[in-house]
Amino acid sequence: MSNRDSQRRVVVTGMSAICALGLSLEDFRRGLREGRSAVRLTAENESYPTTRVAPVDAFSGQIQDFGELPDAKKKAIRKGLKLMAREIQLGVAAAQRALEHAVFQDAYPSRRVGVAFASDYIVTTWKELVEAFAACRKRNDKGEWEFDGERWRENGLSKMTPLWQLKYLTNMSASHITIYNEFHGPAYDMTLRDASFAAALGESVETIRSGRADAMLVGSTGSRLHPHRLLEAMKNNEVAADAPSRPFDADRSGYAPGEGAGAIVLETAKSALERGATIYAEVCGGVCRGVLKRAKDVDSKDSALPTETPCDLTFTKESAREAIRNAINALLSKVGVAPEEIGFVNANARGDVALDAAEALALRDVFGNGLDSIPVTSLKGAIGNPGAGAGAIETVAGLLALQDGALFPTLNYETFDPDCPVRPVAEYGAPTGDSFIKICANNIGQASVALFRRWND
Secondary structure, three states: OOOOOOOOOEEEEEEEEEEOOEOOHHHHHHHHHHOOOOOEEOOOOOOOOOOEEEOOOOOOOOHHHHOOOOHHHHHHHHHHHHHOOHHHHHHHHHHHHHHHHOOOOOOOOHHHEEEEEEEOOOOOOHHHOHHHHHOOEEEOOOOOEEEOHHHHHHHHHHHOOOOHHHHOOOOHHHHHHHHHHOOOOOEEEEOOHHHHHHHHHHHHHHHHHOOOOOEEEEEEEEEOOOHHHHHHHHHOOOEOOOOOOOOOOOOOOOEOEEEEEEEEEEEEHHHHHHOOOOOOEEEEEEEEEEOOEEOOOOOHHHOOOOOOOOEEOOOOHHHHHHHHHHHHHHHHHHHOOOHHHOOEEEOOOOOOHHHHHHHHHHHHHHHHHHHHHOOEEOOHHHHOEOOOHHHHHHHHHHHHHHHHOOEOOOOOOOOOOOOOOOOEOOOOOEOOOOEEEEEEEOOOOEEEEEEEEOOOO
């Protein structure tokens, strides 16, 4: 690799994944090896429409779910749980488990450790608002109850918990993690939907290489199970409903909503070796790209965007294809790796008709006929779609596969689709090679990609 001698090498020394397959790395690895899917139909007593979902049933949000903790940290986190939405609880738990896995306690001065944590936008629950909304209702001319916004300031706000908003801010995962662990280094949060994780990872690698930190905790958390998020996805025809999630398959019809979080610990190779840490892989870099199309039907003088040529943010298959292609090409160029050197592709594919096709075509654009000999796999058939949390969880799956030398299968793939010119891994055990790229992409033309390789001192 061209930049290995000229830049600080960055390695992975700890990881965790909390998803529908379980809370621990052991549970996760076992599920991958068994080719097991944790996606299930909603039960009659659940507050969701009848559909296939992948909740983390094992995660109760109680302190025992956060791993082995010193008493002082356990007390602090238990006290803070009431200020965390479920997605933030999942993120903090994943972070603590990754730090535990890295045997990271007091490994560095606090000012030399940073955090980059990604998430979706986080939605409040209706229970938080019921009392306040009820205080603002009035009867209209027909005698029907309706919400009166003019009463909110006087009647509604007083019914809200004073710290209510802190439960749902996207930067609160990073905030809680830095506070509980007394990390005083750089701190970031990323909110790019499903494209978030590799963007946070790329920023973290550059932070370490530039000397601004010696170590970074990087992760992502997300959920598509919140009733409002689920209804939005169903309205947009993103959810497979009564069919399995079928990444890249000709009969795919959407994803199974899920939830979860993952995290990895990054350090300089030099420092990791000096402290005797286990190195699981080298992180070569990460890149984020977006593609905005010029609006065809919007007059620039009527546009609210502060540009002379307004952009159309509506998803198109071509914009997603271009964003993913640009990100992969930029990453390979940046780290000095040829396409044929890639061992496998850890795909974003979640079962979307258009987005899966865009990703597959982008891969064909980059790798050409060489793609026929590069294994491609997706985890969404096993864990559903946890939104921003998927990137970190799937990265951990890729790292475990690299460690085992055996790939996890793309569940539910059966029928080749000419619009998705890839051949996903069908059974557990396909060889991984020595490296992989992780693709994270959303449906508004943003993509981030990261490259990992087997550690070789």
